[in-house]
Amino acid sequence: MYKIMTAGPTQVRENVRMARSLECTNPDLDPDFFDFYKETCQLLSKAVNTDNEALILGGEGILGLEAACASLTEQGDRVLVIDNGVFGKGFADFVKMYGGEPVSFVSDYHRPVDLDELKAFLEKDSNFKYATVVHLDTPSGVINDVEKISRLLDSYGIMTVADSVAGLFGEKLDLSNSKIDILCGGSQKALSCPPGLTMLWVSDRAFEAMENRKTPIAAFYANILNFKGYYVKKVFPYTMPISDIYGLRAALDNFFEMQDTIYDRHARIAKATRMALQEGGIGLYLEDGFSNNATAVLIPEGMTEKDILEGMEKDYNIMISGCFDVLAGVVVRIGHMGENAYEDKVAETLKALQGTLEKKGFDVKCDLEETFRNNLK
Numbered sequence: 001m002y003k004i005m006t007a008g009p010t011q012v013r014e015n016v017r018m019a020r021s022l023e024c025t026n027p028d029l030d031p032d033f034f035d036f037y038k039e040t041c042q043l044l045s046k047a048v049n050t051d052n053e054a055l056i057l058g059g060e061g062i063l064g065l066e067a068a069c070a071s072l073t074e075q076g077d078r079v080l081v082i083d084n085g086v087f088g089k090g091f092a093d094f095v096k097m098y099g100g101e102p103v104s105f106v107s108d109y110h111r112p113v114d115l116d117e118l119k120a121f122l123e124k125d126s127n128f129k130y131a132t133v134v135h136l137d138t139p140s141g142v143i144n145d146v147e148k149i150s151r152l153l154d155s156y157g158i159m160t161v162a163d164s165v166a167g168l169f170g171e172k173l174d175l176s177n178s179k180i181d182i183l184c185g186g187s188q189k190a191l192s193c194p195p196g197l198t199m200l201w202v203s204d205r206a207f208e209a210m211e212n213r214k215t216p217i218a219a220f221y222a223n224i225l226n227f228k229g230y231y232v233k234k235v236f237p238y239t240m241p242i243s244d245i246y247g248l249r250a251a252l253d254n255f256f257e258m259q260d261t262i263y264d265r266h267a268r269i270a271k272a273t274r275m276a277l278q279e280g281g282i283g284l285y286l287e288d289g290f291s292n293n294a295t296a297v298l299i300p301e302g303m304t305e306k307d308i309l310e311g312m313e314k315d316y317n318i319m320i321s322g323c324f325d326v327l328a329g330v331v332v333r334i335g336h337m338g339e340n341a342y343e344d345k346v347a348e349t350l351k352a353l354q355g356t357l358e359k360k361g362f363d364v365k366c367d368l369e370e371t372f373r374n375n376l377k
Ligand SMILES: *Cc1c(COP(=O)(O)O)cnc(C)c1O
Pocket: 008, 060, 061, 062, 087, 134, 136, 137, 138, 163, 164, 165, 166, 186, 189
């Protein structure tokens, strides 16, 4: 087994794995399971400080992105796609698939979305039903201020769909300080569950928009409205993956136990990682907007993604992420979120990266592990 230090999925704590082996009831029929599901959703709302209803959908994080677009988009709707990263750009596909007309606001992939530039764009064109934006665009690791962006969009009467699959639980997000109508999360990033679940936080305004559609939602599995009133009616749209949800609950309990320190730990680990890499003369992709959950490292000239990934796997048994789309072959990524975000694990990863780069002839200018540890003190 590799030690997975990827930008998601992340390592899973033993108590989460054990919770997934608990005895199962019939989740369609047992009222206790409806209570358990609802309480778990209430904890999810509490985790991001909101009264908005949280829902857990049976399907990996992408399902949430698709469900948000499927449930809001009607034929011909104009949707603003805020694109400063690969996932940001990708929303346009979901919008199109459900009959919408995506209009992209493209900005530099090396930095966060600039609010003044977005405002200038909106001054000229703000006729959008909703906008999509990514909190942490994992391929580059850039973090966008989605609280402020959503408030700006709201001031133009535009709803916000925000993807924080890779941000939540490592990057603090206060939903009550935002105008995010549908927030998307996933189980396998900083919450450190196995992949398999989507979490959504849905505002009343978003539910109203779905209910007031002229045409029915062109999806079943991706239809958020199918969940409305599940607790009163005691019906789920489909049988819930009960073991996955037991695991998610255990991971949430872990989160609440650590909530006073977790964000600070992520921030410190991320900063020390960057400082070590920079001192070692290893390039970082971003110029600004570094996230606490993942770091995109430029692949040194003369090397390939495969050289680095295979070297680390074969010689050190550590797996980090490559990249895809426009960043394929440009960066490799260290995921330091959730259960990965501990000093020893990241130190071991940096040591392995150093050994791998040096074996390929790259001169690392400091001891990465030592520099990392010193910067944590
Ligand atoms: C991981 C991730 C998702 C879910 O996508 P998968 O690649 O299928 O895991 C969605 N959005 C972002 C920003 C992510 O990092």
